[in-house]
Amino acid sequence: MRRISLQDLNDTMILAKPIYQGTRLILERDITHLTRYIKQLENIGIYSLYVKDSPSEDISIPDAVSEETRQRCMSAVSAIFDKLKTQGNLDISQLDGVIEAILDDIFSEKDIICSLHHIASIDDDTMVHCINTTIYCILIGKRRGLSTEDLTTLAKGAILHDIGKVDLNETILLKAASLTQEEYSHIKEHSSLGYAFLKNNKGLSDEAKLIALQHHERLDGSGYPKGLKGDEIHLFARITAVADMFDALTTARCYRKSMSNHKAYDILTDDALKGKLDRKLVSCLFDHVAIYPNGIIVYLSDGTHGIVKHQNPGQPFRPIVRIIDDTNGINNVTLFDLDLTEHPELTIKA
Numbered sequence: 001m002r003r004i005s006l007q008d009l010n011d012t013m014i015l016a017k018p019i020y021q022g023t024r025l026i027l028e029r030d031i032t033h034l035t036r037y038i039k040q041l042e043n044i045g046i047y048s049l050y051v052k053d054s055p056s057e058d059i060s061i062p063d064a065v066s067e068e069t070r071q072r073c074m075s076a077v078s079a080i081f082d083k084l085k086t087q088g089n090l091d092i093s094q095l096d097g098v099i100e101a102i103l104d105d106i107f108s109e110k111d112i113i114c115s116l117h118h119i120a121s122i123d124d125d126t127m128v129h130c131i132n133t134t135i136y137c138i139l140i141g142k143r144r145g146l147s148t149e150d151l152t153t154l155a156k157g158a159i160l161h162d163i164g165k166v167d168l169n170e171t172i173l174l175k176a177a178s179l180t181q182e183e184y185s186h187i188k189e190h191s192s193l194g195y196a197f198l199k200n201n202k203g204l205s206d207e208a209k210l211i212a213l214q215h216h217e218r219l220d221g222s223g224y225p226k227g228l229k230g231d232e233i234h235l236f237a238r239i240t241a242v243a244d245m246f247d248a249l250t251t252a253r254c255y256r257k258s259m260s261n262h263k264a265y266d267i268l269t270d271d272a273l274k275g276k277l278d279r280k281l282v283s284c285l286f287d288h289v290a291i292y293p294n295g296i297i298v299y300l301s302d303g304t305h306g307i308v309k310h311q312n313p314g315q316p317f318r319p320i321v322r323i324i325d326d327t328n329g330i331n332n333v334t335l336f337d338l339d340l341t342e343h344p345e346l347t348i349k350a
Ligand SMILES: [Fe+2]
Pocket: 161, 162, 190, 215, 216, 244
């Protein structure tokens, strides 16, 4: 399996992961002749797919949670956000069940190195971001040695971390151009608004509620809303800050394209070095999240290219790559696997 842009699709490829719009299945796994769906997919903001083709047939892309768990989460989170928006009523009664399902999935894979590049329509941005951030938080928290009880609290707070966005002006929230100072100040209100929604809820602990309030605070005091520093920011909010930033960078938004995991790794590492993000927590994230995920195309320093086939644990910059040698023409392609741990002279260039 590999991920491919719509413009590179051809009709010999087979859809490897189903496509949903909200909770509605629009394309089933194993569908062929994919080029006939390109227009329909572009219309809902989907520009790439996971496919199986002969060079990627035996390449698997590990998921932290199953498709079933992800869809259960989508329904639960949509219901919570919709009810709050339309009735002003915060009902989180469904949360415990879905958090348990996410934790069960994550704990069933002991040393997973994954990538959460879930293909979703543009309408599902907020829900997918809440779910991805929660999964990243659990992966970081698990690596950090948190108890199951703490991971459950962390996950409940993380899934609701952006709930304050329900009260923001949608025109500003979805604006494709850069924001004015005034508009940015409006967006920044979502952390205090979110905390106000959660404050009196009896189903959430105080620690979970603080995640909504503090996830944009930074260790050096440069964050918002209060400019807290270091340990003044709760550990769970420091974990969510790392998870939230990584997912925001690696997911396409209405105002910019998505960034590669590698580029996002550079930015998070830089923020950790500048004392904004917790360095240990950034490192915990990249113990479980691939810097060069399986199924992406990489270009090597010797001019060759290939598909990332497999991760080498503890060696995030040196995966095994399925080299595609097409120097003798596209009808005469040869494939071979190259383990970058055995080739120190080679590096990934792009
Ligand atoms: Fe946020």
